[in-house]
Amino acid sequence: MIVFDLKSFRTKLLFWLLASFVLPVDALAKQASVDLLPRAFVFEDTNGSLEIDDILDPKIHSQFKAFKDNPKRSYGFTRSTVWVYVDVHNRSDKDQVRYLGSIRPEISTFNMYHVQDGQVQQVWLGGASVPIEDRVESTRLNLFQDEIPKGATKRYYFQVRSDLSVSLVLQSSTRDTYFFQHQIADITHFFYIGSMFSLIIYSIFFYVSLRDRNFLYYSLFGISITISDIVYSGFLEMWGFSFLGHEHAVIFLASSPPLSIIYGISFIQVRQLYPKLFYLGAVLGLVVTGVFLLSIVMPGPLAGSLVMMSQFFSMLYVISVGFHGFRNGNKSAGLYLSGWGLFAGCLIVWIMGNVGSLPKNYFVAFAPIFGNIVEMTMTAIALSFQFNQMKEDQFQKEIATRETDSLRTLVQVVCHDIANPLSVISGSHRVASRFKDDQEKQSKAWDRVGRASKSIEAIINQVRRMQAIKVGKQELVLEPVDVAVVFKEVEFNLEHKARSKGVQLVFSIDKGKRPAFKVMADETSLAHDVVNNFVSNAIKFSDSGCHVWIEAFFRDGKPVIRVKDEGIGMPPDILDSVFSENKKTSRRGTNQEAGTGFGMPLAKYFVDKYGGEVEITSKEAREGDSEHGTCIEVTLTEATENPELQKAS
Incomplete structure (x- = not known):
């Protein structure tokens, strides 16, 4: 078995890179030219x-x-x-x-x-x-x-x-020194060109994959300075490409300042974070772009001097941009700033060598190349770091959004499910107030209040369980639920609403030879969020004198709960998206009752948790057509006589 030691590999690679430069320079010193x-x-x-x-x-x-x-x-x-x-x-x-x-x-x-x-x-x-x-x-x-x-x-x-x-x-x-100098210069340039092309290919790949424009700006900047070096160093002549002479190197040099400014503004997000610095960059970008155009149409010493000035001021600007980002806590800006700072330091060393302040040895002569490799590498690392940070921030934002949606869901559950028990309490209070001397009616009214209060308490407990389920602290536990008990709870909550509208509720259970009609579900949510919601909608969209059938039966050995009405039905556009949370499906009932549009998606959510299925058919009421209405069927899992508690997937 081969074990790859990354730490050892990095150490050896670093040693090899150092040796590749230090050893030739040491040998060059021994064969020094005059x-x-x-x-x-x-x-x-x-x-x-x-x-x-x-x-x-x-x-x-x-x-x-x-x-x-x-x-x-x-x-x-x-x-x-x-x-x-x-x-x-x-x-x-x-x-x-x-x-x-x-x-x-x-x-x-x-x-x-x-x-x-x-x-x-x-x-x-x-x-x-x-x-x-x-x-x-x-x-x-x-x-x-x-x-x-x-x-x-x-x-x-x-x-x-x-x-x-x-x-x-x-x-x-000497002859040996001459050939050695020639070889070490070629090796250094090839190392630089190979490194730059690797970084450019890397950035283009990530741009194509991720569509992050920073990678595009980075690759364009790298291309401009790499081509400039190839032309500047005379390799194109060696390779027979005479159409690009040394004078064209200035043009490619002139293209790098506007690209570096554009990349710096985009990478540090200057426009959003530092508006004044952005406007300064925009003005400077126009100026250096003008210098670039001048180098094309009027090549010469003036254009060359202006190119050097544009490079100087653009470097000052990108370093300033990086400093602002780093000072404000942008970690990737620190890498970006370090890369450009080292590049600037290498250019200063090179300039000092040109004016005679430093001896023109190997490192001084090739300082810009080494500095540029370091700058491009650190910028690539900073770009990758920033992209990872952006993905992490996006992930955290999505988590916060889901938590907000979860909280909104819980609030909607409370508002939706408590409405019916509260209407029972309100109606019972009116009955008790009207019949103060009738002890029997008052006793029944207060019984209804107590029962409605227990329903509210059960709903609140259900909401708490939902919150625990959504944050992963608890799982929805399915247990045997007697559908007869569910139907009684639904009748208790909705009989007053149906009676006041003139709609008759018809409950029926066909349990066959079974002692009870039991399904695997959660009793509170099945009663209040599923069946109660379907029946409430049936009442809402039915006229006076209509019937709503609430039935439980077995089909092919599977328990089915069906809610069927003689209401006005649903138009096709609402029927297609009735269970969608993102589309508006709420509409007013036959007596202009308002709705939230949340009940049907919530019912579907719980049925899915039970491992069941929901099918809905509807025929919209039309003039002269006596057959219309909506039929909803929920297929669940039958509870055995001694079932183990099951957890929803």
Whole structure:
């Protein structure tokens, strides 16, 4: 038997992930390349129009400044071309093959010139503007191979221009270091792209399954930044997709700020909880959308600079949104805020590396990628956490709704069932008041009051049992019930109502050879909520002189209680939904008696609890038609002579 140890698996996975980055970086440190910029000289051609021959002109060449005097590595989005020259020495006792240039793939123009005695000796063309098959090394990294004889010094000039942000990285590497850098850069990008696509597929799957728009916004945001990285890193060129160049990376970068704002507003529910913050987000969203459109129609340094600003302000906004949500107790907002905070911290590290405040090592160079993976992962976790929380809140709301419905049901039961005993008490009180000197009639009246009071007490106890049953503290217990006793209780409750309306109640029980007609049920609910309700409705919808038959008999060995009247019947629309709690079926009787529409669903509820069945047929009264009325039949389970108490399922 194989036992899966999740804790051990997570520990090993974490170790593997750390090792996958730490070990290569450690190896890279041992084979470190040489940073050429500290001993280089730099000149910025603001017009971007000068060529190597112009640069070698003494008047122009005199404008080169030592990098160490002004260590500026980042030039931002600019039309300038940056020229760098550096002397590379080989102080060893043998010839050396060196790889010179930059590991940044997004540079549009990166040409290297070997110059000796003021003359260009050799030219290496590189950068995204040169088709990858025409480059000397045919790779996406701009590193060029050259041999430096022992004891010799060579001077190299580098021409650097980019449609994206210009950032100077210039190094000299051995062959092993060059290939290692190339591999570790590819592995890092593939790890990033694979992680992002996994998160995107995850979010799309949940959007399709759950139809939660937050997953859609999350996936669109992930798609925009992933495609941006693929274009930015030069992989599309390697794969032969030349229709998307480096200049298009800005467009995808520009699409992420509006998507991040939309996602933040939706995820934190800003519109409902923080109206002022929502209006600020709406204005900012319009602005960054305008920047996105500008990057499409007017690509260039201005659009690139505006894209960077839109990313900065959109990140501030989503962090602010996350902070508001977290401060107000939204646990998922804490994960959301942490993810974006770490991403912002990684971007700051990357920017500090570009401007020279931090050494441009592996972690600094790829800090945005690592930060983005962490941000997307934590946001995915936060999104899942929030969805689970929403389902839990919805579940609790449904429970509260059911409890409210249960309470309403109990109130309706009380109001419905107590009405008849109260009418008996009221009528008996009138009789007793009218015949003060007639002791016999007064005694009968007070007997009826006592009997009606016991019915009310039984109804109240029944309501308590119903409440206990609904909350799971008690189960409805079925026991043998004598239908003759039920009929007497119904006659007692309704005879005054029937007599006052001129309706005759006819009770009959055909028990065959059995000593009694007994069924498995609950006596109080069978009397007051089932039979009493059917007979009361029959009286309500019958005219004076009509009959209501209340019968009990056996059919195919099963006990049946039937209530049949000569009333006005039911129209088809009411007949189809008479047992539904959600549809209005109440209507006034033949003497304009009002109803609640609750009695029939309640009767059906109890019959179902008994394990019985209810069938109802009705024919609506029409002019010239003498046969009309309603017939209700309840089929129950017969009680044996010594039955065990049964519990309703």
